[in-house]
Amino acid sequence: MRVHVALTPADASGLALDGWAAIAVDVLRATTTVVAACAAGCVRIIPVTDSGAARERAALFTAGEVLMAGERGGEPIPGFHLGNSPLEFTPERVRGRTILLTTTNGTAAMLGAGSAGAGAVAALTNVSAVARWALAQGRDLAVLCSGDDGSFSLEDAVCAGLLVSRYYATRIGDLRHASRWARRLARKGHSADVDACLRRDVTDMVPVVEADAIVPGPAASAPLGTEGPRQKASCAVIGAVRAPTPPAQFPEGSPRTAGPQPRDVLRLALPEGSPRTAGPQPHDVLRLAVPEGSPPTAGPQPRDVLRLAVRPGGRFGRGARPPSGDPSR
Numbered sequence: 601m602r603v604h605v606a607l608t609p610a611d612a613s614g615l616a617l618d619g620w621a622a623i624a625v626d627v628l629r630a631t632t633t634v635v636a637a638c639a640a641g642c643v644r645i646i647p648v649t650d651s652g653a654a655r656e657r658a659a660l661f662t663a664g665e666v667l668m669a670g671e672r673g674g675e676p677i678p679g680f681h682l683g684n685s686p687l688e689f690t691p692e693r694v695r696g697r698t699i700l701l702t703t704t705n706g707t708a709a710m711l712g713a714g715s716a717g718a719g720a721v722a723a724l725t726n727v728s729a730v731a732r733w734a735l736a737q738g739r740d741l742a743v744l745c746s747g748d749d750g751s752f753s754l755e756d757a758v759c760a761g762l763l764v765s766r767y768y769a770t771r772i773g774d775l776r777h778a779s780r781w782a783r784r785l786a787r788k789g790h791s792a793d794v795d796a797c798l799r800r801d802v803t804d805m806v807p808v809v810e811a812d813a814i815v816p817g818p819a820a821s822a823p824l825g826t827e828g829p830r831q832k833a834s835c836a837v838i839g840a841v842r843a844p845t846p847p848a849q850f851p852e853g854s855p856r857t858a859g860p861q862p863r864d865v866l867r868l869a870l871p872e873g874s875p876r877t878a879g880p881q882p883h884d885v886l887r888l889a890v891p892e893g894s895p896p897t898a899g900p901q902p903r904d905v906l907r908l909a910v911r912p913g914g915r916f917g918r919g920a921r922p923p924s925g926d927p928s929r
Contacts, residue, residue: 602740602778605760608747612712621737622716623730623763626746627755629684630706632723636686641695647707651677654700661698670702705746712744724759731766772798
């Protein structure tokens with residue numbers, strides 16, 4: 601199955617959606633409002649192009665059966681029953697009613713989705729449910745972001761990314777066939793490269809950009825002996841203080857008792873923005889990683905921080921000195 605994400609209305613222009621599943625996205629606010637209206641018990645929402653079309657359609661309904669809703673430029677349309685705030689669409693207002701909706705950006709995407717073989721409306725409030733719906737369709741998928749007056753919209757792009765990530769969460773291997781470039785590489789005899797590239801979360805390495813080069817990032821571990829003074833730095837663990845945020849990583853299945861366990865991990869946390877030198881620095885900390893939600897015990901707690909101190913005669917990295925006034929010196 602193919603997936604096409606139109607980040608702006610122009611990206612969807614001329615897109616033939618016959619036989620596809622299409623999802624309209626306008627997080628702020630039209631599709632969020634539609635989700636709220638459906639959850640509140642409305643009969644249907646009919647997207648229309650403008651206020652004139654809404655009034656023409658409304659005349660075809662009996663009094664009290666229909667509500668006109670929408671906005672232009674973020675403001676409610678004069679004479680309409682409702683604006684475009686999801687907070688307005690309560691069961692008391694919309695249950696059992698038909699809603700005629702026109703908005704600056706969102707209703708155009710909804711009308712586009714209506715031309716597909718199957719269409720749906722997504723917002724952050726229902727993103728996982730819509731991803732499940734898309735999988736159940738068994739069709740090629742188009743995600744139609746409403747954008748912002750024809751331009752890119754960050755919130756719609758985030759929602760589209762979440763949709764696609766959930767759509768492929770357990771089906772990464774499908775990219776071998778869904779990706780045009782993957783198919784091309786396979787035809788050229790590079791299937792093994794495709795397989796290697798489609799592995800997920802197999803490393804913690806984060807290459808970072810420094811000046812005009814890309815270098816191994818904080819997860820990298822250089823072989824001992826390659827950086828000289830790093831080997832000679834000597835440290836001891838002293839004292840414990842509270843850190844502002846507990847770490848979430850911990851050894852799977854480690855039982856919690858009165859103190860740290862054999863499989864517990866002490867992780868080196870560098871101060872933000874700290875330049876890396878050849879060895880541990882005075883402000884480096886070791887964070888004790890324990891299971892989230894562990895009950896307090898007699899030993900160190902998840903928010904404890906173990907500070908590093910240099911043993912007498914030990915060496916810091918190049919140019920580093922213990923901080924003046926540091927009580928641990």
